[in-house]
Amino acid sequence: MRICVGICLLLALALPVQADQTLVMARSNAKAAHVMDVLKETLPEYGYSVAHVQRCDGGMAEFDYKTDFYRVVFFGKVEEVRRILARHPEMSPYLPLKIAVIAENNETLLAAMDPRALAPMFPDDAELQLQLSRWYNDIQAMLDEMRQLKK
Amino acid sequence: MKHLNWLFLLLCMPLFAAPDGKALYEEKCSACHHFRGQGGIGLPLSPEILAQVSDDYIAKTIRHGRPGRIMPSFQKLSAAQVSAIVRYVRSWTGKPGPVFEAARIQGDAGKGNVLYQKHCVRCHGKDGSGEGAGTGVTLSRERSFMVMPAALNNSGFQKSASDAMIRDIILSGRKTSNMPAFRDKLSDQEVAHVIAYLRTLQPPAPRKGLEEWVGKPAYVMESPYDLETTVENVKQALAGANFRIFPQRYLEQGLTDEFSMNTRQVSIRFCNFKELYHLLNIDPRLGTVLPCRINVLEQDGKVLVISANVAQLATLFNNQELSEVGVLMEEIILTVMEEATL
Numbered sequence: 001m002r003i004c005v006g007i008c009l010l011l012a013l014a015l016p017v018q019a020d021q022t023l024v025m026a027r028s029n030a031k032a033a034h035v036m037d038v039l040k041e042t043l044p045e046y047g048y049s050v051a052h053v054q055r056c057d058g059g060m061a062e063f064d065y066k067t068d069f070y071r072v073v074f075f076g077k078v079e080e081v082r083r084i085l086a087r088h089p090e091m092s093p094y095l096p097l098k099i100a101v102i103a104e105n106n107e108t109l110l111a112a113m114d115p116r117a118l119a120p121m122f123p124d125d126a127e128l129q130l131q132l133s134r135w136y137n138d139i140q141a142m143l144d145e146m147r148q149l150k151k
Numbered sequence: 152m153k154h155l156n157w158l159f160l161l162l163c164m165p166l167f168a169a170p171d172g173k174a175l176y177e178e179k180c181s182a183c184h185h186f187r188g189q190g191g192i193g194l195p196l197s198p199e200i201l202a203q204v205s206d207d208y209i210a211k212t213i214r215h216g217r218p219g220r221i222m223p224s225f226q227k228l229s230a231a232q233v234s235a236i237v238r239y240v241r242s243w244t245g246k247p248g249p250v251f252e253a254a255r256i257q258g259d260a261g262k263g264n265v266l267y268q269k270h271c272v273r274c275h276g277k278d279g280s281g282e283g284a285g286t287g288v289t290l291s292r293e294r295s296f297m298v299m300p301a302a303l304n305n306s307g308f309q310k311s312a313s314d315a316m317i318r319d320i321i322l323s324g325r326k327t328s329n330m331p332a333f334r335d336k337l338s339d340q341e342v343a344h345v346i347a348y349l350r351t352l353q354p355p356a357p358r359k360g361l362e363e364w365v366g367k368p369a370y371v372m373e374s375p376y377d378l379e380t381t382v383e384n385v386k387q388a389l390a391g392a393n394f395r396i397f398p399q400r401y402l403e404q405g406l407t408d409e410f411s412m413n414t415r416q417v418s419i420r421f422c423n424f425k426e427l428y429h430l431l432n433i434d435p436r437l438g439t440v441l442p443c444r445i446n447v448l449e450q451d452g453k454v455l456v457i458s459a460n461v462a463q464l465a466t467l468f469n470n471q472e473l474s475e476v477g478v479l480m481e482e483i484i485l486t487v488m489e490e491a492t493l
Contacts, residue, residue, distance in 0.1 A: 063425070063428075072441055090369040094459065
């Protein structure tokens, strides 16, 4: 038992806390349109609904601004949104969650806000802190999947 | 119990294994610097650049980042993880990095200032901020150089670069950023003066948002009107501020069916495409917080008008130019919200 306790203590010291980022980002070898399709299929696998897709490129093209593929996917779980907004309506600008899908030549950048960046603004709400971490874990996992996509 | 101990040990083994530099690089660095250092939002880690900088410089750069210049600081990475990333980056060329003395080089900052104004100011700027924002080429922004002149006044650079390394770069120049070699133009003493001057450079003080909203996730105002009137007020105020307004959505729209959707939570999305185009050129990652929107929520008998705290939000990008815009946008959004709730 002592060994177990010792190992646990060592682990606690050895494990770095990975929370010094404010954006979650990934680069994918695949083209943006393909990444977008796969992402839309991946979100439901994590239990999220795709609320809508904002076509930033379309809006800019309409005004004659040259731009490549640039979309923002909004997603969420309605029960989470309801539970959090009931306590914190000031969280509404951050919900649903979103991921930007940006073409960079034949590759794709994906970027999302790290939900944990909001945690210091809600120091007294442990449940929300946990929720922010869960969202981060899901976003990171989905972006990792997008990073693995082949050309 | 004996078996339990062994199981614990077995489970813990991966945690004590040497960190995988490639995996860490791909996770933490590749989005900006590309898979093999070709660059993107971040500086290209070209063979020429890698040959000029020490492992210590790369490690300290990972640790300290470049405040206000996109590159984040990775304070939470362990020393072993940082070393693993450095080793992986070095493996691209297969050559070890140069080693520089850590000692300060003594010079006269006053004389260095004169030399800096003559030889360096054109590219590195009056205050040493370099040209424009960011540290490397970006997705769509036109740049004068493949690699931007370094922000010499940045605290991350100042902490990472030793005097000896700076001297070496001044003497050798850097082809990828069109920096000439000063080996035949400046004496050793003159280079020492320039370095002494560089050590006096300070970054400009960043503008901050309004004190009353600092540390808050959102601007929240209570409207004296009902939800429908408030929504119309917000739209009118936005139109008056030259924004294009998108068709309004409900916050829950798309997350549930239309019959169970809460229609007392309205999201008003708006954009100024000229500004958006400009801002995306400053930082293409801006999409993570787009589009601009103001929400109107009816809750507990109150009508609330809510927008993200854009001054706070802009700081997420570690991009000073974007942070300045965030402060300006704060003023505009608060004006719109005040007009709508007057």
